[in-house]
Amino acid sequence: MTERLTNPVAILPDAMKGIQNIFKAIHSSGASGTVLELVHLRASQINGCAPCVYGGIKSALKNGETDERLHQVVAWRDTDLFTDAERAALALTEEATRIADRPEAVADPTWAAAAEHFDERELSAIILMIGLTNMFNRINATTRAKAGATW
Template identity: 35%
Template sequence: MKLRMDYRGANPDALKAMLGLEQFMGKSGIDRKIYEWIKLRASQINGCAYCIDMHSKDLIQMGESMDRIVLLPAWREVPTYSDEERAVLELTEYATKLSEAGIPIEVYERVRKHFDEKQYVDLIMAINVINSWNRISLSMGMFPGCY
């Protein structure tokens, strides 16, 4: 496999903009592990191997179990995720596949049981950020180990 281009060198301002969004997320107060679950689930949906590899490893470094990481695509069928995590994963799926069904009111209400208005916006921003990273990675032909 070969990387299509070094987008970082080709357009440093684009990278700077994305890193600014990551800085914003770092200051948002969103739980770091929740943010990694969002990143991993959206990356799975988008088929971004580079990001799946990165965020799986990040979760392992945070002490997450391999079982929970491996079972993430089937989170609805296993009891290993909390109600809060389930609400976030469901929101991540709907927001990542927004054109299919939007975000149903039931999903919004399940999320709001665990998160206030500011936190809901933070979750949407987190989902937006990883979807942007996925699109960059896939467009540039990135793959695990390319950097």
């Protein structure tokens, strides 16, 4: 498939300024970088976003994540490689990404599990990371961005 469009932030650079400000807020929240990387990767896997899966794995490895854990993110429920907090964040990611799959976007038990492990600042960062990742996934899918492309 041929890419349809240059990355929109290259065409509208002011958009990147806003995205960078959101990322700055996310990473100053106190939320674990590992959790944020896992959230980004899982949402990107669900949405089939090759550029984000590629970039997410590359970034996670750079920040100390292991190949073994990254290979298991797609099947996180079936392995003991993730902490209870990471599992809560991954469950929240799945439900918040697949909002059309159920009457309530995020079920109360899923929210309660996440709130048990993360304070309001951390939850805010996780939710913003889920939202940004879903935005990136949709932009990349729409423009047919190739894996290896970066923002």
